[in-house]
Amino acid sequence: MTGIVLLVCCGWTLLRCLFVQAYENLALHQTAWQSSTLRSDNGAERAVDGQYTDQAWNGGQCAASDYGEQTTAEWRVDLGAVRSIHHIFIQYMTHNGVWDEDNLFTGYFLGFSVYFSNTTNKEDGVLCFRDTNYTRATIPNPVNITCPYHGRYVIYYNNRTHPPYSEGYSSYAYNVLCEVEVYGCPSPGYYDENCSLECPQNCQDGYCDIVDGTCFGCLHRYIGPRCTKDCPSGLYGSNCSQNCSMTCGDPGECDMRTGHCNGGCQVGLTGAMCETGYHLTINNTHENFYIMKPSYISTINDNSLYNNFMAYT
Structure with missing residues (x-):
């Protein structure tokens, strides 16, 4: 039966049929919002209600912003939690007319952008797509x-x-949107077209590419497309992007996860990353000298400095 369905699909419909069978529409009946609303039956929720056979502005199946002199228009859907997304389907309003350069709504559609974000602010997220090349004759719908x-x-x-x-x-x-469908995996941390494979365990935040499972970033100390390799010597942190301190007791050697120095610190320095200097305090009370040893002197090199200083006093 599936094969028969695919045979009758064509063009964008074939692409959509293949996608729909593989991923779930995560936006369906989810909470939606828009920056302004034309009338009561054009609310933001109309774009995620699963209905778009009537694509007129007054058909009750499309979201529409106010027709005032607005310089920006925004619509968004809350997927309920962070989800792994593969693709987005957008059905723009046509007013049930032929979609060509003479359709008024093509001019409204031009220049649109789509963002993914973990907050309601698009600037906190990533740009998925921005139209810079379409014309009224070429923009698809x-x-x-x-x-x-x-x-x-x-x-x-x-x-x-x-x-x-x-x-x-x-x-x-x-924005005059008759439907927005967001296809992906309903559970985070999975990939593959059936959402059946777990992301590699060392992926940052547990997320990976929904197609091939490669990590977007790695946990501290790991590197590689699937975050399976340790950081090379001298590097540490997320994606092994930071250099170990050259003031470590073993210069350039540190913990791959935290960056804390191995082998203590070089003379005159202290701290987990040997970033803090210290000095010995001399108190002079008449003819007697008292050497105050800081409590944080602990390494062999530090104590040698202290003992050598004492030998000359």
């Missing part, structure tokens, strides 16, 4: 955007803040 990443909020954004814009752009920013 619906559109599938493959963007393997993770996040809690999927944010659709458009703006008209820096005119002039290319020919065909609307003068003001609107």
Whole structure:
């Protein structure tokens, strides 16, 4: 039966049929928000209700922002938790007309962006897609955007803040979205088209590429596409991106996870990373000298310095 269904799919529909069978629509019936609303039956939730056969502004199945002189328009859906995402499907409003350069809504769609974020602020997240090349004759509808990443909020954004814009752009920013579907794995920490494989255990925050399982970052002390290798000598931290201190007792040698020095510190220095200097205090009371040994002198080299100093007093 699956094979028959795939045979009748074509173009973008074939792509969507393949995706839908592999991943789950994480946005369906989730909480949505938009920066303004045209009328009561154009609320943000209309874009995640699973209905978009009527793509008119007054059909009750599409979200729509106000038609005022707005320079920005934003819509977002809360997936409920951080999710691993594979791709996004967007069905823009057509007013049930032919989608071509003469359709008014093509100009509204041009220049849109999609972000993933763990907060409601798109600036805290990552840019998944930004249209810089489409024209009214070439912008597709619906559109599938493959963007393997993770996040809690999927944010659709458009703006008209820096005119002039290319020919065909609307003068003001609107969002008129009949459906936004976000496909991925419902449980974090899994990948593969069936969401059946666990991400490598040393991936940072437990997340990995939803297609091939490679890590977006590594836990401290690990490196490599799947975070299976220890940091090379002299490096430590997340993705082995930091250098061990050259003031360690063994210069450039430290714990791969914390960066704390191995072998104590060089003479005159203290601290976990040998970043703090110290000095010996001499108290002179008339004819007697008292040498005050700091409590943090503990290494062999430090005590040798102290003992040598005492020998000359």
